[in-house]
Amino acid sequence: MQSLPVVYLARHGETAWSLSGQHTGLTDLPLTEQGEHAARRLRARLDGISFATVLTSPLQRAVATGRLAGFGDRAQPDPDLVEWNYGDYEGLTSAQIRAERPNWDLFSEGCPNGESPEQIGARADRVVARLRAADGDALVFSSGHILRVVAARWLGLAPAAARYFVLQTASVSILGYEHGPESPAIRLWDETLPPC
Numbered sequence: 001m002q003s004l005p006v007v008y009l010a011r012h013g014e015t016a017w018s019l020s021g022q023h024t025g026l027t028d029l030p031l032t033e034q035g036e037h038a039a040r041r042l043r044a045r046l047d048g049i050s051f052a053t054v055l056t057s058p059l060q061r062a063v064a065t066g067r068l069a070g071f072g073d074r075a076q077p078d079p080d081l082v083e084w085n086y087g088d089y090e091g092l093t094s095a096q097i098r099a100e101r102p103n104w105d106l107f108s109e110g111c112p113n114g115e116s117p118e119q120i121g122a123r124a125d126r127v128v129a130r131l132r133a134a135d136g137d138a139l140v141f142s143s144g145h146i147l148r149v150v151a152a153r154w155l156g157l158a159p160a161a162a163r164y165f166v167l168q169t170a171s172v173s174i175l176g177y178e179h180g181p182e183s184p185a186i187r188l189w190d191e192t193l194p195p196c
Contacts, residue, residue: 006176006187007131007154008046008139009147010069012061013039014169021093024061024143025086025114031064038170039068041193045172046070052136055127057081057143065170066141075141078130080123083143087114106145107163117149121159124149131175144169151175154184168192 013035017024056066056075066075089111110116148162174188
């Protein structure tokens with residue numbers, strides 16, 4: 001029996017705001033030097049795998065990660081892969097937001113003047129549909145929250161379930177199936193290479 005295709009999710013390398021814990025939605029930040037180093041190390045992790053489809057967020061942190069990992073010439077920008085639009089919370093840390101709204105939860109409430117969970121869920125659904133239609137394995141470079149929502153929607157879960165799927169920068173995760181297309185599964189989650 002032929003194996004079913006899998007989807008590799010690669011979160012971008014470190015940026016100044018991912019390091020400080022600031023919400024980085026549409027702010028187009030570059031990778032830090034450490035982020036570039038970690039992105040280059042993804043090349044060894046992904047080397048030798050044949051991908052029919054390679055997609056990237058159009059934001060520079062994802063594009064640079066894909067380029068440094070060796071896929072810059074193949075990665076197709078997909079606007080549905082941009083990070084969550086945090087609206088009024090762009091650039092703020094969760095602690096700063098919770099100082100004003102103690103019970104705030106991104107995955108159930110979204111952001112004022114930004115995206116709701118339903119809106120990012122709809123984007124994730126379009127990404128999942130494209131990935132399932134790919135003729136072979138796929139690779140995606142993007143940001144943490146949208147990739148977490150893509151994983152939740154891959155499994156048929158509500159966008160709010162993405163709160164349970166934490167991702168580090170420059171990590172690799174794999175979505176696939178257990179028995180067949182009717183049983184989507186997570187095959188690997190949040191793998192990072194040890195520091196060198």
